[in-house]
Amino acid sequence: MTLPDLSALWLTARLALVTTLVLLIIGTPLAWWLARTRSRVKPIIEAIIALPLVLPPTVLGFYLLIAMSPSTPFGGFWLHATGDTLSFSFTGLVIGSVIYSFPFMVQPLQTAFEGPVQSAMQTAASLRASPRDAFFTIAVPMSARGFVTAIVLSFAHTLGEFGVVLMVGGNIPDRTRVASIEIYEHVETLNYADAHSLSLILLLVSFLTLFCVFAFNKRFPAHVRL
Amino acid sequence: MSGSDLSLRARVTFDSLEIALDAQIPLTGVTAVFGPSGSGKTTLINLVAGFLRPRAGEICFGEAIWYRQSPAVWVAPHRRGVGTVFQNTRLFPHLSVNGNLDYAERRADPAALGHASSEIKSAMALDALLDRDVRTLSGGEQQRVAIARTLLTRPQILLLDEPLSALDSAHKGELLPFLETLKTEFALPTLYVSHDVDEVSRIADRVLMMDAGRIVGSGRTDEVLSRFGFEAGRNPYESTSVVHGTIDLLAARDELVAVRIGAGVVWLAADIDIADGAAVSLKIPARDVSIARQRPEGISIQNMLEATITAIKPTKRPAFQTVGLSVGEQALAATVTRKAVRDLNLEIGQTVFALIKSATFHR
Numbered sequence: 001m002t003l004p005d006l007s008a009l010w011l012t013a014r015l016a017l018v019t020t021l022v023l024l025i026i027g028t029p030l031a032w033w034l035a036r037t038r039s040r041v042k043p044i045i046e047a048i049i050a051l052p053l054v055l056p057p058t059v060l061g062f063y064l065l066i067a068m069s070p071s072t073p074f075g076g077f078w079l080h081a082t083g084d085t086l087s088f089s090f091t092g093l094v095i096g097s098v099i100y101s102f103p104f105m106v107q108p109l110q111t112a113f114e115g116p117v118q119s120a121m122q123t124a125a126s127l128r129a130s131p132r133d134a135f136f137t138i139a140v141p142m143s144a145r146g147f148v149t150a151i152v153l154s155f156a157h158t159l160g161e162f163g164v165v166l167m168v169g170g171n172i173p174d175r176t177r178v179a180s181i182e183i184y185e186h187v188e189t190l191n192y193a194d195a196h197s198l199s200l201i202l203l204l205v206s207f208l209t210l211f212c213v214f215a216f217n218k219r220f221p222a223h224v225r226l
Numbered sequence: 227m228s229g230s231d232l233s234l235r236a237r238v239t240f241d242s243l244e245i246a247l248d249a250q251i252p253l254t255g256v257t258a259v260f261g262p263s264g265s266g267k268t269t270l271i272n273l274v275a276g277f278l279r280p281r282a283g284e285i286c287f288g289e290a291i292w293y294r295q296s297p298a299v300w301v302a303p304h305r306r307g308v309g310t311v312f313q314n315t316r317l318f319p320h321l322s323v324n325g326n327l328d329y330a331e332r333r334a335d336p337a338a339l340g341h342a343s344s345e346i347k348s349a350m351a352l353d354a355l356l357d358r359d360v361r362t363l364s365g366g367e368q369q370r371v372a373i374a375r376t377l378l379t380r381p382q383i384l385l386l387d388e389p390l391s392a393l394d395s396a397h398k399g400e401l402l403p404f405l406e407t408l409k410t411e412f413a414l415p416t417l418y419v420s421h422d423v424d425e426v427s428r429i430a431d432r433v434l435m436m437d438a439g440r441i442v443g444s445g446r447t448d449e450v451l452s453r454f455g456f457e458a459g460r461n462p463y464e465s466t467s468v469v470h471g472t473i474d475l476l477a478a479r480d481e482l483v484a485v486r487i488g489a490g491v492v493w494l495a496a497d498i499d500i501a502d503g504a505a506v507s508l509k510i511p512a513r514d515v516s517i518a519r520q521r522p523e524g525i526s527i528q529n530m531l532e533a534t535i536t537a538i539k540p541t542k543r544p545a546f547q548t549v550g551l552s553v554g555e556q557a558l559a560a561t562v563t564r565k566a567v568r569d570l571n572l573e574i575g576q577t578v579f580a581l582i583k584s585a586t587f588h589r
Contacts, residue, residue, distance in 0.1 A: 063315075122277055122303075123310075123318070124306065125277075125303040126310040126376070127329060128330075129333055
């Protein structure tokens, strides 16, 4: 395996990790809110979150590219604040990936938080647990399966991303050239040997992560016993 | 307002039922909240526990204000010191029996007085169950764990929301003595939600009678129950009779199954495979039983049983009465209008025909 391939794999792993972490931090409260709210705007929010599931990645990437351009207020602010453009940067990739993988984090968590977890929160309150206490001691362990599913799906989905990354990040070696783009690059240059090895790595990693989820879910039918 | 009452004045809309409650509940002994399903009993419990926020009114526990419309006061459920035991136990599935109990004890108010945890556990006979997975416990055992868990938070008041209703009658009988222990040994002010006359008359000191979102009566248990025409041994809200019979395949015809009940036959359209002579039970809703003085002719109802009237009793709805019938040795209830009872001159001891509009196999 060549050096650029290793660099692309490392970039991909970093992107998937950072994206999953960011998604966990913003997706958890949002999924919690969605599981509890009776607000009329809930279906609108749910539809927006689900959009990346059906939208061509290029459409999403195109709008993100426009939004990140220094001529827009957001892109301009970023350039002014950090001295760097968002598009064609790692941060830009993370923003794109977070939006693209949003449903994979929020939907399993929302499902896990509904029903039994909500009545367990009430039960915990009757045992003098504050809402914050009950969230961490009851809701999180009872939703362990949902968390594992959400984290692994978000991670695996980010690994496999192509369109959004290409639109937002371009194809800059070491900076925005992730594994999936590197494979495309190899094929374009008729370097099938490297395309093969890199593809096989992605295939195996994706299979193993998904296998872990299903093995975990089989072992813990509903929740983890502490 | 007295300093030792739970005073409740609240308006709330729940499941499209408009609920307006006004009650002063003494903070001693057991007060039953009694009434039919959907009368607002659980809503009352949820208002006291703080799971439901009223639209208007005031809820005070002794001197402490838990809710007031204006100036606005709201005390969150976990700060009220209310211990709730739920209908379906709601043990935490990810914790063991001991884990569930510890969860409560660690969060108890350290300043609150109460029994030692060992006393609570042995009063609920939990010593042998502590290491068990809660999902492997029987219904009655789960409910004992739930009660102990609630006691361990050292609550100021106990709310029991139909704690026996999820149990079959054998397990009910097993748990009732524990509820009596709860009353005599722990002596916490208790609100006990139930729609079972026997439970209420056995456990409660006083009764709040509820109907359609209102408190329609309150006072000493025996006094309130007899004022509203309830008596132990009969549950007015379970107006379905179960009668026993045998399958008669020889009489079966036209895709109907024949069930012999005493000297009569009841026909059922049922797609089941049962041997001739098999013993079966039928569930017959009282509202689907009509009464005729003579054997009617030219009527589409085919199922009629000769019966003797054993009782005529009021129901919760003033326009209706329940007529108790005996078919051979078996009891059958019919709900008919008070007008019908008068027009037909129905009396105890009369021989009549019970017309059965529907029946289903029971288990």
